[in-house]
Amino acid sequence: xxxxxxxxxxxxxxxxxxxxCSKGKETPTAVVAEGGLPADAMAIAQERGLTPADIxxxxxxxxxxxxxxDYYMFTSGGHSGNLIVIGIPSMRILKNIAVxxxxxxxxxxxxxxxxxxxxxxxxxxxxxxxxxxxxxxxLSETAGDYDGxxxxxxxxxxxxxxVIDLRDFRTKQIVKDPNIISNHGSTFVTPNTEYVIQGTQYxxxxxxxxxxxxxxKEEYRAVITLxxxxxxxxxxxxxxSFSIEVPPYWQDLCDAGKLVSEGWGFCNSFNTELxxxxxxxxxxxxxxxxxxxxxxxxxxxxxxxxxxxxxxxKYEEINGMRVIRIPTAVEEGILYLAPEPKSPHGVDVxxxxxxxxVAGKLDPHVTVYAMNKIEQAIADKKWxxxxxxxxxxxxxxxxxxxxxxxxxxxxxxxxxxxxxxxSLFLDSALAKWKLGGDDPAAYALLEKTPVQYNVxxxxxxxxxxVSPDGKYLVALxxxxxxxxxxxxxxxxxxxxxxxxxxxxxxxxxMAMGVGEPHYAQIVKADKLSPINVYPEIGWDPxxxxxxxxxxxxxxxxxxxxxxxxxxxSTSIRSHLTPxxxxxxxxxxxxxxxxxxxxxxxxxxGFQLGGQNVSLSIEPSATVSFEFDANNSGTYAYYCTEFCxxxxxxxMGYMLVAP
Ligand code: CUK
Ligand code: CUA
Numbered sequence: 001x002x003x004x005x006x007x008x009x010x011x012x013x014x015x016x017x018x019x020x021c022s023k024g025k026e027t028p029t030a031v032v033a034e035g036g037l038p039a040d041a042m043a044i045a046q047e048r049g050l051t052p053a054d055i056x057x058x059x060x061x062x063x064x065x066x067x068x069x070d071y072y073m074f075t076s077g078g079h080s081g082n083l084i085v086i087g088i089p090s091m092r093i094l095k096n097i098a099v100x101x102x103x104x105x106x107x108x109x110x111x112x113x114x115x116x117x118x119x120x121x122x123x124x125x126x127x128x129x130x131x132x133x134x135x136x137x138x139l140s141e142t143a144g145d146y147d148g149x150x151x152x153x154x155x156x157x158x159x160x161x162x163v164i165d166l167r168d169f170r171t172k173q174i175v176k177d178p179n180i181i182s183n184h185g186s187t188f189v190t191p192n193t194e195y196v197i198q199g200t201q202y203x204x205x206x207x208x209x210x211x212x213x214x215x216x217k218e219e220y221r222a223v224i225t226l227x228x229x230x231x232x233x234x235x236x237x238x239x240x241s242f243s244i245e246v247p248p249y250w251q252d253l254c255d256a257g258k259l260v261s262e263g264w265g266f267c268n269s270f271n272t273e274l275x276x277x278x279x280x281x282x283x284x285x286x287x288x289x290x291x292x293x294x295x296x297x298x299x300x301x302x303x304x305x306x307x308x309x310x311x312x313x314k315y316e317e318i319n320g321m322r323v324i325r326i327p328t329a330v331e332e333g334i335l336y337l338a339p340e341p342k343s344p345h346g347v348d349v350x351x352x353x354x355x356x357x358v359a360g361k362l363d364p365h366v367t368v369y370a371m372n373k374i375e376q377a378i379a380d381k382k383w384x385x386x387x388x389x390x391x392x393x394x395x396x397x398x399x400x401x402x403x404x405x406x407x408x409x410x411x412x413x414x415x416x417x418x419x420x421x422x423s424l425f426l427d428s429a430l431a432k433w434k435l436g437g438d439d440p441a442a443y444a445l446l447e448k449t450p451v452q453y454n455v456x457x458x459x460x461x462x463x464x465x466v467s468p469d470g471k472y473l474v475a476l477x478x479x480x481x482x483x484x485x486x487x488x489x490x491x492x493x494x495x496x497x498x499x500x501x502x503x504x505x506x507x508x509x510m511a512m513g514v515g516e517p518h519y520a521q522i523v524k525a526d527k528l529s530p531i532n533v534y535p536e537i538g539w540d541p542x543x544x545x546x547x548x549x550x551x552x553x554x555x556x557x558x559x560x561x562x563x564x565x566x567x568x569s570t571s572i573r574s575h576l577t578p579x580x581x582x583x584x585x586x587x588x589x590x591x592x593x594x595x596x597x598x599x600x601x602x603x604x605g606f607q608l609g610g611q612n613v614s615l616s617i618e619p620s621a622t623v624s625f626e627f628d629a630n631n632s633g634t635y636a637y638y639c640t641e642f643c644x645x646x647x648x649x650x651m652g653y654m655l656v657a658p
Pocket of ligand 2: 572573574603604605639640641642643644647648650
């Protein structure tokens with residue numbers, strides 16, 4: 001065993017030395033060549049009980065101090081309501097972007113008026129929603145390739161969609177679907193990010209109005225919404241968006257067609273039984289009630305045609321959203337269904353856009369549909385209507401192949417080399433299988449790799465584009481059990497990095513102590529170009545222009561109009577100006593702070609004791625907040641970022657006279 005380790009070490013060092021040759025003087029080539037095998041490497045490996053496979057994995061994932069990762073991964077934070085940015089291959093967390101849930105470090109939704117307004121965009125009726133259940137991030141695409149400009153993510157709990165700007169990694173907008181209360185098949189973008197697709201999860205009457213549950217079939221409905229994205233404005237434009245009404249099946253995941261299937265979208269569903277619960281009224285549990293039929297329905301919709309139908313005015317406006325009703329969608333050839341085996345979960349379009357892979361939770365197979373077969377079946381009218389009049393295409397006419405993979409297949413990814421990878425929830429494994437093109441006999445299971453444990457989604461490098469990179473795949477596992485030091489009954493998530501260049505191998509276990517990740521996307525790092533500092537002093541990060549409240553050095557002031565007090569402040573290492581604020585009890589205070597620094601990383605934070613305020617004032621930004629000085633007293637405010645040696649002195653007194 002010792003000799004094997006030694007051999008592996010030497011081999012690996014040789015390989016890395018050779019690989020280093022092409023990269024220039026910064027690589028450790030010289031060190032290895034001159035010094036040979038580091039004398040203590042063997043001892044370290046022995047002392048730590050590392051196997052050759054461990055050493056391999058360590059060398060593949062280690063990113064030396066000061067070096068950067070090759071990829072960004074954007075993973076949903078589940079019911080933390082956030083979006084987490086991770087470097088690959090190191091699996092280091094780079095940022096936890098606040099999206100649906102306030103977060104104090106980023107000063108998101110804790111006083112800052114800009115982010116409060118973003119969050120208010122997602123309010124439901126008169127309820128200020130300050131949490132979310134984020135599921136599926138989608139990077140913006142150009143010609144079916146990630147372009148590194150924007151990322152979108154949904155909130156399943158309240159049917160909302162958020163827009164995050166990758167120039168500054170901040171949430172800029174949240175929109176609420178006016179007709180449904182939960183979504184799931186979102187977010188997925190069309191190949192040029194014309195639209196952000198959002199599908200319903202649990203059907204409700206339009207606008208979640210009250211209707212007796214007995215009226216489920218008549219009154220409950222779902223929609224597939226196409227949120228129009230305007231790149232120049234960097235915003236979803238609700239007035240230019242529209243929905244397609246669909247039957248009250250529980251739509252699940254969606255995906256957008258690409259290349260040959262561009263213009264189409266796909267959402268699968270379960271509960272085509274139209275089951276409505278009632279376990280205390282003697283009915284079965286939901287889990288069996290919604291799983292009685294052998295087939296559910298893949299929804300196949302033509303969003304390009306739908307946009308034309310909208311332009312032609314063939315819609316109804318419902319709660320401010322333009323909706324194509326089911327009969328119009330059927331008449332115009334916008335909506336079709338195809339049977340899919342038992343309670344499917346994931347639907348994924350292959351990189352060439354030719355095939356659609358559906359995985360059924362209760363079926364050991366993945367089912368592959370061919371776009372050309374779907375189009376042929378539509379042309380040949382090989383269908384029979386469902387109970388809502390929607391054409392159900394003949395299964396055998398559209399299905400190309402079925403591959404038996406194992407228990408609980410959920411989600412599928414691709415490596416761009418003709419292979420597909422599907423997560424097997426019940427087997428706790430990753431199945432690698434071969435795509436067979438138009439030849440059903442050529443589809444085959446290749447191998448299975450155990451993961452720990454109960455894998456949900458998987459994400460491959462550039463996996464949802466027209467040209468996936470292969471190389472890396474991350475298994476987003478639902479259970480961690482024994483993998484990490486115990487931290488009580490709520491365990492971290494286990495994100496496992498896998499090397500898929502050959503036979504898939506787990507090379508890193510990453511404990512993530514933040515909400516449950518559902519989906520993730522992995523993008524080549526050089527596609528992004530984030531800014532270091534806002535473009536001009538006084539920048540409003542949300543409006544992306546100089547704030548009208550920007551304050552220059554020397555212009556700091558306190559203005560009073562009756563009991564309305566407005567404070568114009570600046571921050572610079574190491575003082576806040578003004579540093580003394582005199583108020584009267586009952587004043588309403590609006591306070592603007594401009595960070596007049598332009599230096600990279602010269603962030604100042606701000607907290608005000610006794611008020612619920614936490615700000616992040618990034619270099620050149622202007623941030624505003626307001627409060628009522630209802631209680632007299634003496635308060636301290638200070639900078640929360642340890643920005644300089646004299647950071648502790650970066651404070652001020654706020655006195656509220658009775
Ligand atoms: S879901 Cu969580 S494992 Cu919301 Cu895409 Cu499948
Ligand atoms: Cu600014 Cu500490």
